[in-house]
Amino acid sequence: MNFKNFLLFVFLLCLSIPAAKAQLLTEQDDLREVSEEVNLNSPYHTTLTFFYNLEEDNFHPEKAAKTLNLKGVENQNGNQLSIKLKQVFEGKGVIIRTSEIPNEQNYRDSTSNGDQIFYFDKQQLPGVFLEKVGSQWKFSAFSVGQINTLHRETYPFGTAKLLDLLPKIGNQEYLGFHLWQLVGFLILVFLVFLSHMLFTFLVDKGLLYLLKRTGYGYIGENYLLPVARITSFYFIVLLLALFLPVLQLPTGIWAWIIVIIKTLKPLLITVIFYKIVDVIAAYFSKMASRTESTLDDQLVPLIRKTLKAFVVIIGTLFVLKEGLDLDIIPFLTGLSIGGVAIALAAQDTIKNFFGSIMIFLDRPFQVGDWITSGDLDGTVEEVGFRSTRVRTFRNSVMYIPNGKVADATIDNHGLRQYRRFYTTLTITYDTPPELVEEFVKGLREIVLAHPKTRKDTFHVYFNGLSSYSLDIMFYIFFEVPTWAEELECKHEVLIKIMKLAESLDVRFAFPTQTVHMETFPEKKGLTPVYDPEIKNYQAKLGQFLQSELKKKDS
Structure with missing residues (x-):
């Protein structure tokens, strides 16, 4: 994906926000039927009271603050804490579905030893939960004590100040957006474009120029430049992840954007390391060309393929865990059990694989050597992961499994000094x-x-x-x-x-x-x-x- 396509994707994503926002407001019509009296009789009523009184058209933070257990934080402003907590929910992209919240006064969480608590999202907000205090359900004192810390984590590097500055620009709505959201979006696009241009200038004009001056221009253009470009996209994703929460997008659409961003991070890191493998392989290839042995020339492509496969596997696991919030422990457990079954079914393949490792470690021969072993008589052409290719003196080709080669007695005529x-x-x-x-x-x-x-x-x-x-x-x-x-x-x-x-x-x-x-x-x-x-x-x-x-x- 080039930079133009990336900007187009961001623009189309933002065009879909108004429809999602209208749908979310329609789903919350039942909140307006709640009594003006603060009702904390169940997790359901406490949740409705908290979020309903912090909506734009029904902004009563003093009522929302009554849902907080302020024990231990009496010196702090409850109204500000309630606003910050709602901003944490929005910044984390936690969707509150009222139909899934228990409407029981004596509700007990079966996963927490039957305690009278209720978690909203244990993965994204494990420290935020409701607990029963007397006859009322409130945000726990522990959760209230974590609000400022969670707010700084959600809006790092001073971006929380923009939550107060941007709305002052204006709340007029255009195409379903507030004016301050449109201005913030334009500023974000400008920052993305500026950062991309700056990084491109530093890499293309700076780093590549220095490499050409030092005689490594080919390495820079073919190996380092692709890595730098992917790294540029990764920094853009970090920039979006840093400033998009400030725009206070609707939770429904923001939850999907968070999934996309959290998926892109490990995905781009995987691509970066995938490209770095080519740089490492080029270095080893140059080192191998300086040695007299030709076996290490065959080893370099195998190392490159192995490292790339390893990067893809680890990267896929991180995408599943970090991006999609999937628990990979059962997957790894099933993979280990399946691996045992596969290992039993593919004993010869595994034997040949370890045989190839022994050949590369012991180096009984190298490419170009004349070897004999039983009926085998010819010149080694290639050593692979599974088999070794030998060109006979009849000009035919023999493929011998590496497991047999590792166990056989090899007479290497190519190593003769005299x-x-x-x-x-x-x-x-x-x-x-x-x-x-x-x-x-x-x-x-x-x-x-x-x-x-x-x-x-x-x-x-x-x-x-x-x-x-x-x-x-x-x-x-x-x-x-x-x-x-x-x-x-x-x-x-x-x-x-x-x-x-x-x-x-x-x-x-x-x-x-x-x-x-x-x-x-x-x-x-x-x-x-x-x-x-x-x-x-x-x-x-x-x-x-x-x-x-x-x-x-x-």
Whole structure:
């Protein structure tokens, strides 16, 4: 609701007042039939005597004062106290229905241990009640002692003075309104308009300007400005609640206005906190973007949804309690019983919910990690309240309930600091021991020269004699974060190994069967002839390392 619509609503509401006032006066025609004598024989007669003698066309406050038990307040003016008490009834919007007031001289309140008292409205005026004093029913001494306090609470911040000032403007009636009511209404509209303009200027021109100067203009326009505008409406409602009682509107219509105002207060506060959740979520989102973990990026939307749901639930309860004066205790009791039934029927859902909480607390993985668990093998894409979404290497999507994920054994490959590469290099049996030794030395130099291998832990050894080959164990670690970089490093190392083997004339073995035949004089044998001098192999290894280091430097 924008400000123009809000003013239109107030204007239409006030146009409906004359009809309601005429209806209320028609319902009180029976008051004029009451005898001029003060009758305090029952709660019914005392109530008629009090309100009838304070009407505009039958204003006798001295008679209304006789309904007050002035014991203990003899030093105060009973006429003024009776007028103030009627103003409290009107300001609180308490509707007096004479048909509901008991007309029994010996009436007893069954809710108050059978005492001879009568409450008008225990919720809005719990301290105002009639009690039987001798043979007469009067406003209790306790109630009379509370009149000044209740009057200040109903008309705070000095607005009670307007009750005396505004009627002096004039009592002429126009369209069912007194002149002073019309003037007061125009003043109220002016104050509402002025306060809205002032608040808008402070927020739009002041706060937003400062935020733009400090580099937070986007936050101001998208998050703080909506909160400020709703807050502006809340202040307008407070202003209306403060000054509307001064206009002394008819009780019938004022009771509905009070309900609307009391409902708008918690409703607007709920909307304000609902908007503040977006501000909090934006802050946490910015904090999450600064961390390396991607799991907190998924946590922020869940926190935002949870906080908004919490605000809506609490706000609804306050609207029911404060705005509609409903007793929410039975509702909460029924909700707790229903919650037990729902919990029993939705055990799996609740288990998955707490499973998601454990995932966010323990952080066994984060978005983007490669995880395996039983048949589960893939990359985490999203962690929700109920399930975790995993993209498999077949490009399909798996949804796993968080309850099962929390109970399962998860192998998180994404948290590896080092990625192991283990293979067995097989060379032919006819390779001389000296060449094997030099080949192993060359392999170790390849590991040490590579920029992304772990230098403190690796194992390269001549490790076995198999049926068709000499086996060299090649066990190293790559310090890379992703699988793609791991594959790239493997490619680079394997290429270096092949070049080293080619440089040293080392042949890789594969499963073969050799048939030995007699060597003919004019033919060379298939078995290679190795250089018996180890120095030559050392020189070849030096040439290889020197050439590879030059490539690395270039």
